[in-house]
Amino acid sequence: MPPILNAQSLSKRFGAKVLFDNLNFVVAENDRIGLIGPNGTGKSTLLAVLAGREDTDSGEVAVRRRARVAYVVQDSQFPRGATVRGVLETSLKSSNVLPDEHEGRIRGILGRTGFPDVHAEAASLSGGWRKRLAIAEAVVASPDVLLLDEPTNHLDLAGIQWLEELLADSEAAAVIVSHDRYFLEESTTSTVELNRMYALGSLRIEGPYSQFLEERELHLAAQQKAHESLKNQVKTEIEWLRRGPKARTTKSKSRIDSAHEMIGALADANQRAVKTTAGIDFAATDRQTKRLVEFEDVQCDLGDRTILRDLNLLLTNGVRLGLVGPNGSGKTTLLRLLTGEIEPTSGTIKRAAMLRTVYFSQLREIDPTLTLRRALAPEGDSVVHNGRLVHVASWAARFLFTGEQLNQPIERLSGGERARVLIAKLMLQPADLLLLDEPTNDLDIPTLEILEQNLLEYPGALVLVTHDRYMLDRISTTVLGLDGEGGSERFADYPQWEQWMRDRRKNSLAFDDGSTKTAAPSAASIAQDAANAGAPRTKQKLSYMDQREWDGMEAKVEAADARLSKAEAALADPAIASDGKKLQAAMNEQAAAHAALEAVMDRWGELAEKVA
Numbered sequence: 001m002p003p004i005l006n007a008q009s010l011s012k013r014f015g016a017k018v019l020f021d022n023l024n025f026v027v028a029e030n031d032r033i034g035l036i037g038p039n040g041t042g043k044s045t046l047l048a049v050l051a052g053r054e055d056t057d058s059g060e061v062a063v064r065r066r067a068r069v070a071y072v073v074q075d076s077q078f079p080r081g082a083t084v085r086g087v088l089e090t091s092l093k094s095s096n097v098l099p100d101e102h103e104g105r106i107r108g109i110l111g112r113t114g115f116p117d118v119h120a121e122a123a124s125l126s127g128g129w130r131k132r133l134a135i136a137e138a139v140v141a142s143p144d145v146l147l148l149d150e151p152t153n154h155l156d157l158a159g160i161q162w163l164e165e166l167l168a169d170s171e172a173a174a175v176i177v178s179h180d181r182y183f184l185e186e187s188t189t190s191t192v193e194l195n196r197m198y199a200l201g202s203l204r205i206e207g208p209y210s211q212f213l214e215e216r217e218l219h220l221a222a223q224q225k226a227h228e229s230l231k232n233q234v235k236t237e238i239e240w241l242r243r244g245p246k247a248r249t250t251k252s253k254s255r256i257d258s259a260h261e262m263i264g265a266l267a268d269a270n271q272r273a274v275k276t277t278a279g280i281d282f283a284a285t286d287r288q289t290k291r292l293v294e295f296e297d298v299q300c301d302l303g304d305r306t307i308l309r310d311l312n313l314l315l316t317n318g319v320r321l322g323l324v325g326p327n328g329s330g331k332t333t334l335l336r337l338l339t340g341e342i343e344p345t346s347g348t349i350k351r352a353a354m355l356r357t358v359y360f361s362q363l364r365e366i367d368p369t370l371t372l373r374r375a376l377a378p379e380g381d382s383v384v385h386n387g388r389l390v391h392v393a394s395w396a397a398r399f400l401f402t403g404e405q406l407n408q409p410i411e412r413l414s415g416g417e418r419a420r421v422l423i424a425k426l427m428l429q430p431a432d433l434l435l436l437d438e439p440t441n442d443l444d445i446p447t448l449e450i451l452e453q454n455l456l457e458y459p460g461a462l463v464l465v466t467h468d469r470y471m472l473d474r475i476s477t478t479v480l481g482l483d484g485e486g487g488s489e490r491f492a493d494y495p496q497w498e499q500w501m502r503d504r505r506k507n508s509l510a511f512d513d514g515s516t517k518t519a520a521p522s523a524a525s526i527a528q529d530a531a532n533a534g535a536p537r538t539k540q541k542l543s544y545m546d547q548r549e550w551d552g553m554e555a556k557v558e559a560a561d562a563r564l565s566k567a568e569a570a571l572a573d574p575a576i577a578s579d580g581k582k583l584q585a586a587m588n589e590q591a592a593a594h595a596a597l598e599a600v601m602d603r604w605g606e607l608a609e610k611v612a
Contacts, residue, residue: 003028004067004145004173005050010059012045019045020194020201023059027145031173034184034209037194039416039444043177046194047071047147050175068095070138070172071147076130076154078122084133085110085118088140095141109140111554112166116562118555127154128327135163139170146174152183153441156327157467157498163187179445181470184209199223290316292355292433292461293338298347299486300333303576304587305568307333309486311347315433315461322472323465324497325482328569331465334482335359335435338463358431360439366422368411372401375410375421383428399424415442423451433461440468469494550607553600560600564593 005027012019019042027033027050035043048054050061051071063069078087088106097105110118113136115129122133131154138146146167152160164186167174178184184191191212192204203219205212295313299306307330315321315338323331336342337349339359366375377383377392385395393403399420410418419442436455440448448471455462455475464475472479472494481489481497483504491497567590576582 001029002064004064005061005069007050007061008059010046010049010061011057012042012049013057023194023201025050025192025202027173027175029173030189031175032167032187032189033173033175034188034191034212035175035177035194036179036184036191036445038446039414041194041196043194044074044149047149047175047177050145051147064144067145068141068143069145069147070141070143072134072138072149072151074150074153076127076134078130078133080121080123082122083119084115084122084125087122087133087137091137091141095143097141105140105142109136112136113162114558116558128156128159131155132159132162135166139166139172143172146170146172146176148174148176148178150177150179152178152180152467155467157324157469158326160467160469179440179443179448180468181209181445181448182468182473292316292352294350295337296348296350298337298344298349300330300337300342301345302333304590306486308337308344308482308488311488313480315463317432317460318477320455320458320462320464320475320477322476322479322494323463323482324472324479324494326484328565329482329484330486331482332437335437335463335465338433338435352432355433356429356431357433357435358426358429359435359437360422360426361437366410366418368409370410371407372396372410372413372421373406376424385428395424416444416447419443420447431460433463434458435463437465438467439464440466440471549603553604553607556600557597557604560593560597564590564597567593 003026005025007023007025010023010025011021013021017040019040023046025046035046037043045054048071049056051069052061052063053071082090085106088109089102092102092105113132115133122130125133131151135148135151138148151163155163160180160183164183167187174187176184176188185208188209190204190206191209192202193212193216194202197220203216205215205219207215291314293313293315295311298308298311298313300308311334323334325331333342337344339357340349340351343349373381373392373396376395381392382389383392383395384390393406396403396406401417401420405413410421413421419439423439434455439451443451448468452471452474455464462475464472466472476493479491479494479497481491481500483489489497489500491500567586570576570586570589573586576586
């Protein structure tokens with residue numbers, strides 16, 4: 001059977017910048033290809049070309065007859081007024097799926113995706129839910145190939161695991177651009193890296209991502225050996241040319257031509273061998289004090305919701321604390337307590353005298369109208385790093401910016417470039433305590449590896465919040481897990497926390513917004529529990545009305561849970577908490593939403609018992 005997508009001799013450039021040249025890329029049945037590479041190598045552009053959304057300068061893409069190609073872009077946007085259900089229906093119509101199949105497919109994907117309200121406006125959803133909807137929009141039409149550009153962006157850890165399960169159950173081939181290394185390991189069967197350091201501009205290795213890392217090292221070692229051999233050959237030929245052959249015979253002319261070809265090949269190899277990675281180097285102070293911050297029985301309430309309860313925590317030099325938990329569980333609140341931006345409701349926080357804290361916010365707060373020059377060096381043309389004066393152009397080059405970009409406004413930079421600007425600014429501030437809130441968003445894998453290495457060498461205390469499971473596992477000396485209900489627990493590493501959460505939620509439903517609720521047991525689990533206990537049971541057929549109610553219970557639970565989550569989010573809003581009338585109304589709504597959820601859960605339990 002021919003491949004589903006067959007791209008041959010693709011070339012693409014923007015101005016003078018070459019993204020890829022004479023690139024071949026094939027997608028066959030059952031392929032799950034992880035597409036990686038440094039920022040700016042053309043990964044997103046290649047996906048757009050494969051999807052037919054963008055033209056190339058040369059080459060062609062052949063798509064197998066009747067094959068469906070679905071494409072999910074990085075930033076998921078939907079038209080105003082379109083509902084969750086409407087987006088799915090539109091996808092089915094545009095894919096020419098038979099009308100008789102629409103309802104079944106929509107129900108199937110909604111059941112897998114867990115939307116609390118199918119009539120909600122798609123454009124008003126949170127980033128995580130918009131990403132889920134964009135993926136559902138692509139999957140519902142049963143495509144032959146899924147093209148996913150950074151699909152884990154905006155998803156929390158539960159959302160990433162949901163996506164892994166969805167892909168595992170899908171029959172579609174997939175090409176996935178991602179910097180999440182654990183996700184690549186779990187979800188791909190081969191890896192393609194776009195990188196100009198390879199002779200062909202790319203390297204493809206079959207097998208999981210870990211196998212790619214091993215075989216890439218072997219490939220690069222062989223390439224380096226060939227490079228050294230070519231250097232020696234060129235050196236020999238240059239010496240021969242300098243001597244000047246006396247007779248310009250056909251043989252000597254041929255050798256001259258060959259020598260020039262070797263020299264050109266060596267120049268190309270030397271250019272490929274130049275590595276371009278950001279020079280990240282966080283600086284610590286010379287503080288001798290080991291105890292930096294200590295929490296004693298700290299509790300933090302927002303409105304009538306307890307975010308943290310009875311928290312005891314000690315941060316000393318060398319501690320690298322990974323902070324994990326569902327969205328809304330209080331990770332950012334804990335960072336704000338550490339900075340002193342907010343005070344605890346009860347308990348005490350002790351800080352070392354003259355403590356210097358550097359905080360990398362996930363909000364990426366930076367004036368988009370500033371030029372890169374002024375963002376990096378607000379008061380002149382130089383910065384001070386480790387006591388040494390560095391010109392802003394050299395400082396920018398360390399973070400892979402060109403001289404031409406210095407006078408461009410920040411708003412023109414990509415997400416990864418903006419992240420590098422913020423890291424460059426933070427590096428100029430020596431710190432005892434380094435707080436990093438989602439620093440990995442938009443960073444490519446080479447930059448992530450440099451960042452990780454520097455954090456491992458950082459002598460101060462570090463608190464890291466990230467959805468990058470690989471970084472958490474590699475960096476953290478201890479993990480503090482928040483359960484979203486005010487509780488917390490310490491673990492030796494991230495996998496221990498993950499297992500703890502699985503055990504806790506074995507009989508719970510978890511949602512992308514971080515909320516949880518105890519789920520009524522399924523009929524199968526009730527029957528199994530009764531069998532294990534040796535208890536007799538009788539089957540009872542549901543009435544028509546009870547069956548209809550049972551079929552719709554999951555949607556009712558999800559809607560009730562979404563209402564409660566919205567009410568709790570309102571209580572956490574500082575604008576509402578500071579207004580007496582609004583606060584009272586929000587508290588009333590939270591109480592009503594909680595009561596409604598309990599009523600729905602009780603009814604679900606009653607029906608589940610009848611089913612058993």
